[in-house]
Amino acid sequence: MDDEEARTRLLDTAEELFYAEGIQAVGMDRIRAGSGVPLKRLYRIFPAKEALVTAYLERRDRRWMTSLREAVTTPAAAADPVAAVFGWLADWFSEPDFRGCAFLNAFGELSAAHAGVLDVVRRHKAELRALLADLAGPADPAREDLADQLLILVEGATVVAALDPGPEPAHLAREMARRLLSAR
The missing domain is CATH 1.10.10 (Arc Repressor Mutant, subunit A)
Structure with missing residues (x-):
């Protein structure tokens, strides 16, 4: 080997x-x-174990973000990419081994004392926020605020689903996102 x-x-x-x-x-x-x-x-x-944890999170980030990006860029998602985000989350929350957000789990266990881990977690969340901002559209003057609001919906749904796995938290968050978008 x-x-x-x-x-x-x-x-x-x-x-x-x-x-x-x-x-x-x-x-x-x-x-x-x-x-x-x-x-x-x-x-x-x-x-060191921190180096392994950091590498694990970096690899998971690449795979997770690639899968989410693919889900929101399909022809079927073009009409409503925000709904596609929550559809993707619903599928993820329904996986038999779903245990919440690996990044928040790592941060919760290790806290800010592990700088390498904290850096990966922050980069992951910033990349997710940037993807959500892109879904708002480059010409939308409220895109940054919208990205923050969508990120809170994504993160909140993920935490709720970690406590009670299944698609329902993603469906509820999708409906909240629709209301948010229609109120703009």
Whole structure:
């Protein structure tokens, strides 16, 4: 196994365990055992647990944002891309292993004491906000305010769904977004 395969195995295992059980509940030895990567190689690739957590979140961000972007740029979403955001969320909230926002979960567990993790969480939320601003349209003078409001709806729905998984929080947030947009 080369370093690239080892890195992929480590990140796959970390993502599965960190998201399901929490970052602090999972030690590096469990990551090693689950991935089949020798401990020496694990620490050569990720010298500290924070480096592994940061890499896990960065990879999850790329995959999560790519999937959401694809959902809002389909021909079917063109007529109402904001509704497409909440449709995508409804599908995500209905996944059997849904456990809330990995980024907020990580921040909640590790707080601001872990600068690398905090940086990834902030970048993820800023990227999500920018996508929501783009959906408002470049010519909309209220796009920044709208992006903030939509972000709160997305985040609120995600937190509610983490407590009671299923599509309903996304459907409610979509209806709130429609009211918000129609009031403009």
